[in-house]
Amino acid sequence: MESAEKWDLEMELLCLPATGGTCAQMQRLSSRIAAACDDVPAHVRELANLPNSTRRERDLHRWVGRQPWRSLLPDAYNFPIPYTPDGIRETLAEHSAFLPHEMMASLSLIPELFEELLIGPHGTLTSFWQKTAETRWYQQHPLPELHRDPALCVPIGLHGDDAGVFGAQKMLVLTWGSVARELLTLDGRLLFSVVTYAHVVPGKTIETLYKILVWSLNSMAEGCWPSVDHLGQHFSATHHPRRFSKAGLPLCLSGHRGVWSELRGDWKWQVEALDFDQWYGRSFICHLCRAHQKIPRLVYTQFRRNAHIRRTRVSSAAFRDWYMDRLVRPELSRIVGFDIWRCWADAMQCLDLGIYQSVAASCLFDLVAEGVWGATNETGFVLAHVDYKVWCRVNGHLPCPRFDKSKLLP
Numbered sequence: 001m002e003s004a005e006k007w008d009l010e011m012e013l014l015c016l017p018a019t020g021g022t023c024a025q026m027q028r029l030s031s032r033i034a035a036a037c038d039d040v041p042a043h044v045r046e047l048a049n050l051p052n053s054t055r056r057e058r059d060l061h062r063w064v065g066r067q068p069w070r071s072l073l074p075d076a077y078n079f080p081i082p083y084t085p086d087g088i089r090e091t092l093a094e095h096s097a098f099l100p101h102e103m104m105a106s107l108s109l110i111p112e113l114f115e116e117l118l119i120g121p122h123g124t125l126t127s128f129w130q131k132t133a134e135t136r137w138y139q140q141h142p143l144p145e146l147h148r149d150p151a152l153c154v155p156i157g158l159h160g161d162d163a164g165v166f167g168a169q170k171m172l173v174l175t176w177g178s179v180a181r182e183l184l185t186l187d188g189r190l191l192f193s194v195v196t197y198a199h200v201v202p203g204k205t206i207e208t209l210y211k212i213l214v215w216s217l218n219s220m221a222e223g224c225w226p227s228v229d230h231l232g233q234h235f236s237a238t239h240h241p242r243r244f245s246k247a248g249l250p251l252c253l254s255g256h257r258g259v260w261s262e263l264r265g266d267w268k269w270q271v272e273a274l275d276f277d278q279w280y281g282r283s284f285i286c287h288l289c290r291a292h293q294k295i296p297r298l299v300y301t302q303f304r305r306n307a308h309i310r311r312t313r314v315s316s317a318a319f320r321d322w323y324m325d326r327l328v329r330p331e332l333s334r335i336v337g338f339d340i341w342r343c344w345a346d347a348m349q350c351l352d353l354g355i356y357q358s359v360a361a362s363c364l365f366d367l368v369a370e371g372v373w374g375a376t377n378e379t380g381f382v383l384a385h386v387d388y389k390v391w392c393r394v395n396g397h398l399p400c401p402r403f404d405k406s407k408l409l410p
């Protein structure tokens with residue numbers, strides 16, 4: 001069997017539990033792999049040979065518990081979180097997260113993995129920070145160690161995304177990873193926590209997760225095991241005794257620390273997580289400038305290099321001050337070195353779903369006005385659509401309905 005096919009099979013096996021596959025399906029797939037391939041890893045063979053009883057799920061969990069990679073996962077951090085079972089009543093539920101600083105400490109015990117997932121080959125971290133050296137963000141970064149020893153600072157990226165898992169139940173998935181590494185999504189995103197939107201108490205549930213995340217990220221930046229929990233309560237012999245025993249010790253013997261570098265996710269998530277006043281649902285649609293939906297002088301569809309709205313961009317300091325006036329400041333803005341200009345919108349979302357729509361329409365108007373299709377009025381749009389339909393057919397795309405001038409205008 002080709003190694004690419006083997007990889008596909010292994011991937012399928014790995015993804016099965018995440019896509020609603022049952023334990024029985026997982027066992028059947030591993031049996032098929034074990035039967036068809038020669039050098040099947042022992043753990044896959046073992047999975048294939050799990051007893052064919054009705055206790056498959058329990059057996060699967062036990063098998064997971066015996067795998068060497070299982071010991072890499074730090075103990076989950078358990079905490080009470082506001083929860084609503086039905087959208088009306090509000091109670092507390094026990095929830096869990098994998099703390100990034102504990103994951104980093106645990107990965108540092110296995111040098112190959114630590115290098116693969118976080119620090120990269122020699123020189124990777126230094127060259128990452130060199131690329132940002134010219135930015136105000138780097139120059140004004142409050143962490144002295146970043147300036148003293150960038151080669152020991154792992155740049156950390158945060159990622160938030162909605163995921164559909166069971167039927168229509170939407171979940172928010174929060175992950176993190178090293179942005180000095182370019183890895184497959186499955187390797188590059190380390191799980192922090194997950195929450196089901198249906199059980200979220202607005203303003204409380206997700207905020208609790210963010211508070212924990214920020215506390216953990218800031219511990220990572222300090223490079224030490226924290227001595228207090230996310231609420232500031234001291235660890236003790238009775239309160240998280242295992243964490244108490246490590247308080248103040250370095251996370252990694254190598255001296256590495258994690259420094260927040262950027263945040264990525266779609267616009268919706270950033271609006272919610274950073275509590276923007278200006279976003280796509282408002283007249284002023286951009287949190288970084290005065291772009292407006294309607295006011296002609298400020299209209300957001302100006303792309304020119306010298307467009308007036310470019311001069312209305314906020315500085316990160318001005319943006320921070322804007323939060324200062326708030327009663328409640330978004331938790332994520334408390335990350336050490338947080339900078340709004342390092343919160344990047346997902347390129348696919350921004351370009352494909354947002355900007356290109358306006359750019360394409362804008363070009364269409366200009367081309368019709370220049371008489372590319374002969375006529376410079378409605379007929380020009382009709383003829384343009386005929387051309388476009390031919391192009392779609394040739395290239396195997398489904399054409400959109402006729403160009404409606406009133407819908408194309410902002």
Ligand SMILES: [Zn+2]
Pocket residue numbers: 286287288289290291
């Ligand atoms: Zn803007």
